[in-house]
Amino acid sequence: MTLFMDVHTIEGGVAEADVAGAHQADLATQSAHGVNYIRYWVDEQAGKIFCLVEAPDADAANTVHREAHGLVADEIYPVHEHS
């Protein structure tokens, strides 16, 4: 599995409640694709969403978004996490 950070940019902003609903749909869809959406961060005003996700590859992560709610990320990066 690889860790990815994806980035959604939604013109005009986004509501946290809508993102929460989309995330629940991801959680209900992901196991069939071996994907695990771990955590996400939202800036409502800027319409920015960052999703931290483990997946076999970027396509699998995008497929879950597409099947769950259609909001595929604009960018996705394989990352290493450090603190």
Place this chain on the structure above:
Amino acid sequence: MTLFMDVHTIEGGVAEADVAGAHQADLATQSAHGVNYIRYWVDEQAGKIFCLVEAPDADAANTVHREAHGLVADEIYPVHEHS
């Protein structure tokens, strides 16, 4: 305090060891500004770095980067975290 996600985009990529060094410099600089760099994610090839940081405001977070190593983020967003 506010939680921020910042985004660095470095043309030509970046080495994890360099980012680790910069992060250590942040940790040594941040307390004077009431900032806490929590975690970061790196895509070496794309030259992308995402930093999760608590700060009084975005300027304080940027000031720590500027003073510590000069690599100020290209983007910074106040975010709410969910899982």
